[in-house]
Amino acid sequence: MEFLLEIMTEELPSSHVKSALAQLEEKFSEEMRNSGLETSELRAIGTCRRLVLVADLGERQPDQEEIVTGPPRTAGLAPDGSFTQAALGFARSQGISVDNLQVLTTARGEYLGFKRLKKGKSTPEILEEKLPALIAALSFPKTMRWSDKSFRFSRPIKGLLCLFGGQIVRVSLEGLVASSQTYGHFIHRPQELSVHSYQEYYQALKDNLVLVDPAERKEKILDGFQKKLSSLKAQVYPDDRLLERLLWNIECPLVIMGSFPESYLSLPLEVLSTAMREGQQLFSVVRGKKQLPYFLGIADAPADPKGYILAGNERVLKARLEDARFFWENDLKVSLAERADQLSAVIFQEKLGSYADKVARVEELVSYIADRLNLRNIKKDLLEAARLSKADLLTEMVREFPELQGKIGGIYAQRQGWSETASRAIYEHYLPVSWEDPIPDSTGGAILSLADKLDTIVGIIGTGYAISGSSDPYGLRRNALGVVRIILDKKFHLSLYRLVDKSISLLQKKLTLPAEQVKTACLELMAGRVRFIFEKRGYGYDLITAALAPGLDYLDFTEARIKALNSLKSSKNFEQFILMVKRVKNILKEAPKSRLDPARLSEKEEKELYSALNIIKKNAEEMMVRGDFAGAQKIIFRLQAPLNNFFDRVLVMAEDKKIRNNRLALLSQVQSLIDQLADYSQIVVTSENS
Amino acid sequence: MMSMQNLILALSRYWAGQGCYLAPTYDLEVGAGTMTPDTFFRVLGRKPWRVAYVQPSRRPTDGRYGENPHRVQKHFQFQVIVKPSPLNIQRIYLDSLVSLGINLSEHDLRFDEDDWESPTIGAWGVGWQVMLDGLEITQFTYFQQAGGLELFPVSVEITYGLERLEMFLEQKDNIYDLKWSDDVSYRDLRFREEKEFSIYNFEQADIAMLQSSFNGAEKEARRLIDQKLLLPAYDYCLKCSHLFNLLDARKAISVTERVKMIGQIRTLVNQIARLYADEEGEN
Numbered sequence: 001m002e003f004l005l006e007i008m009t010e011e012l013p014s015s016h017v018k019s020a021l022a023q024l025e026e027k028f029s030e031e032m033r034n035s036g037l038e039t040s041e042l043r044a045i046g047t048c049r050r051l052v053l054v055a056d057l058g059e060r061q062p063d064q065e066e067i068v069t070g071p072p073r074t075a076g077l078a079p080d081g082s083f084t085q086a087a088l089g090f091a092r093s094q095g096i097s098v099d100n101l102q103v104l105t106t107a108r109g110e111y112l113g114f115k116r117l118k119k120g121k122s123t124p125e126i127l128e129e130k131l132p133a134l135i136a137a138l139s140f141p142k143t144m145r146w147s148d149k150s151f152r153f154s155r156p157i158k159g160l161l162c163l164f165g166g167q168i169v170r171v172s173l174e175g176l177v178a179s180s181q182t183y184g185h186f187i188h189r190p191q192e193l194s195v196h197s198y199q200e201y202y203q204a205l206k207d208n209l210v211l212v213d214p215a216e217r218k219e220k221i222l223d224g225f226q227k228k229l230s231s232l233k234a235q236v237y238p239d240d241r242l243l244e245r246l247l248w249n250i251e252c253p254l255v256i257m258g259s260f261p262e263s264y265l266s267l268p269l270e271v272l273s274t275a276m277r278e279g280q281q282l283f284s285v286v287r288g289k290k291q292l293p294y295f296l297g298i299a300d301a302p303a304d305p306k307g308y309i310l311a312g313n314e315r316v317l318k319a320r321l322e323d324a325r326f327f328w329e330n331d332l333k334v335s336l337a338e339r340a341d342q343l344s345a346v347i348f349q350e351k352l353g354s355y356a357d358k359v360a361r362v363e364e365l366v367s368y369i370a371d372r373l374n375l376r377n378i379k380k381d382l383l384e385a386a387r388l389s390k391a392d393l394l395t396e397m398v399r400e401f402p403e404l405q406g407k408i409g410g411i412y413a414q415r416q417g418w419s420e421t422a423s424r425a426i427y428e429h430y431l432p433v434s435w436e437d438p439i440p441d442s443t444g445g446a447i448l449s450l451a452d453k454l455d456t457i458v459g460i461i462g463t464g465y466a467i468s469g470s471s472d473p474y475g476l477r478r479n480a481l482g483v484v485r486i487i488l489d490k491k492f493h494l495s496l497y498r499l500v501d502k503s504i505s506l507l508q509k510k511l512t513l514p515a516e517q518v519k520t521a522c523l524e525l526m527a528g529r530v531r532f533i534f535e536k537r538g539y540g541y542d543l544i545t546a547a548l549a550p551g552l553d554y555l556d557f558t559e560a561r562i563k564a565l566n567s568l569k570s571s572k573n574f575e576q577f578i579l580m581v582k583r584v585k586n587i588l589k590e591a592p593k594s595r596l597d598p599a600r601l602s603e604k605e606e607k608e609l610y611s612a613l614n615i616i617k618k619n620a621e622e623m624m625v626r627g628d629f630a631g632a633q634k635i636i637f638r639l640q641a642p643l644n645n646f647f648d649r650v651l652v653m654a655e656d657k658k659i660r661n662n663r664l665a666l667l668s669q670v671q672s673l674i675d676q677l678a679d680y681s682q683i684v685v686t687s688e689n690s
Numbered sequence: 691m692m693s694m695q696n697l698i699l700a701l702s703r704y705w706a707g708q709g710c711y712l713a714p715t716y717d718l719e720v721g722a723g724t725m726t727p728d729t730f731f732r733v734l735g736r737k738p739w740r741v742a743y744v745q746p747s748r749r750p751t752d753g754r755y756g757e758n759p760h761r762v763q764k765h766f767q768f769q770v771i772v773k774p775s776p777l778n779i780q781r782i783y784l785d786s787l788v789s790l791g792i793n794l795s796e797h798d799l800r801f802d803e804d805d806w807e808s809p810t811i812g813a814w815g816v817g818w819q820v821m822l823d824g825l826e827i828t829q830f831t832y833f834q835q836a837g838g839l840e841l842f843p844v845s846v847e848i849t850y851g852l853e854r855l856e857m858f859l860e861q862k863d864n865i866y867d868l869k870w871s872d873d874v875s876y877r878d879l880r881f882r883e884e885k886e887f888s889i890y891n892f893e894q895a896d897i898a899m900l901q902s903s904f905n906g907a908e909k910e911a912r913r914l915i916d917q918k919l920l921l922p923a924y925d926y927c928l929k930c931s932h933l934f935n936l937l938d939a940r941k942a943i944s945v946t947e948r949v950k951m952i953g954q955i956r957t958l959v960n961q962i963a964r965l966y967a968d969e970e971g972e973n
Contacts, residue, residue: 013803144816148774148843280824299798309798312823319760
């Protein structure tokens, strides 16, 4: 039968709606499973004003057999098999005839008792019992109290609607009792609506200006965009985050399109779109990369009969653009270099000093990276960029629109005559801000971003901050992901180990933890991000573990290793080879360390293995230096034949200890060569179980 | 019909009708209506409270020499506190807009997530900015903490930005074109003040004098706390806060000092709040 729950609230933040719906769906389905109620077609939908669950539920819990135990058998049955007083008393207390008692074997021993059918509860009973706690257990990033209640929720709860099979289920929570009533649009149709089914509920809301299904709202919005734009041959500047936010904030979407005076088009696109998005939540309209003097907005209203909504938005936007122009003109009056000189007064982080300190370190790192990558031609520009990179923190534009940091610095730098390379590097150096964000396009931007992020990671970790669970206030994971993505995607051949060392040495005096510990923690963080990226690229978990085992010093090599493994994994020798490697590893597990003495090798097969190993090793290592891991891996497969012969004909565990240790030493040389490529023993092969 | 004073009259009448006491404007410089004793002290403790008042609010860094059509270093707030927060307070608020003659069915009104905090007085709350056709006209907050204390019951604070609302009602693009009364404009009353105070705030305020006044006021507040003269002590905290804002406008405060000075004021305010709440608890 149909179940419908609506929790009416004051306007929840849009991120809270989404998470609450996901939690509701999960917790409800779990609760019903635990209660033994059949659940199907469970859906969680809603808006910022209502969280809604719909499902088809069984009518009641199935009846369950219940075991009731009384006295132990020895106390309940006399030696002659007759019931004792204890048994008679127990039967009486349970209201059953003593003849129904039987001997039951339990975990604690044998008892007298009986089985009875426990009647399942009806679904409304279960809902009344479970829903209040389920609602109260929803978690939010921030909660509040209201009125004189101690109850906490994201925003105040206004009412509950709960129906099962068309009947009201009297769920009660904090003084509210569920009914069959809801309300239409809070501003435009606040009337009470009485409903008996989801279909009625959905339709009544729709008639009263609420589209309760987010998919429908989204369709209406996108459709509205298209209608407004078709005549203009223009596109909406994509902003999924804003769209997502508005999707939950609005019950009755109405797309409006307005314009602003063309004179504001002299402001950069970045400034225009930020001024529109922040505060007013408007979308920019572009043709290709060119900003047009139009905007799109989504109102929460059925119509704009007198044009007030559009005119109001236009008026406010104009004021904001006027402000932005004021900041733009004022900011340009002061040179970025002059602002950079004032950075010593701006704290980067309490223990790590000012932004001037940070910039000085970043300059050193940039210089180091440029040298390693042989980028002498742009080094001067990059140092300039590093020096100016944080100057825009002191501009009015960034004070007003913090998310423009970096970008606006780059734009100002270009306007004030710095080179294209330097300006671009500044512009891009916060990228990537998120996983979806691109990495810097220019080499300079990539290097500056890398240096800036590395300094933050090493500094924050080195002063004792550890990431735990969801707590990562300095965004270390995001920064580390940026570092890894940049090195990988830009194919920078850089030693990550030495880069971290360099950064540690620059921060030396400020760090509160020992250098070795800092380095290990930083590399561990990066290894986690490398894994994440490889997983996203579709590599198997076992291959990733295998390829990461030799370390992540040169990330381009780490990547080459996993690519090689991945391309070889379907070749016919692969499985055999893996099994062989596992065999070697097993034998060596408890082997003592000893030196190989070639002169002591006596059997033909061990001599052959030894000479094959030497040739293969020489070739493979040459290939690895060049980064040709696919080649190296193929060569190493050639160890298979001599290894096979060795295992077939030679007894590794020879009686003579010296011979035995020498053979183990030979195998351990084999292993150490293989280890440079991957920890093959991590790889799961199908034939293993057979 | 439309003018700042009619707006003030209409809101006053509406909220008086909701049982609010109409408080006179507080006679010290404050950054927001939240900071006056009629809000700060009354949201502490368990006693119910309903108040509404106009409060001039000074934000020196927002000065624009009278040249910007929207930003001013002093604006007027209409502040409402209702404690405990009624369950239908949003509807009561919407009706206040209707009482101003706004026909909500012709507009787009939204409650947009916007939590509020004031580190200076150790206060924070949860709520929204109310947007009317894209214009923020009200800050709507359920106070959770003030003076570092958890609040119970919870007060709701409704702060109307009077100039914003009036610009909406008059459909004006320039704040100075607003009417205060039928024959007095906002420009008549405020233009010269904005210009002179902008010059003062940004260029002329004597940094050394402000600094020593800050130190003096801070010391006085501490002394008064020891004397259990909580209301006078709080006045001196308000003076500190305004002097701090002036120093900030003069760009005379580094980031470290900023944190330190805000912390100094908060420590005093928190002490005052605790002592006040303790006394209230005894009564």
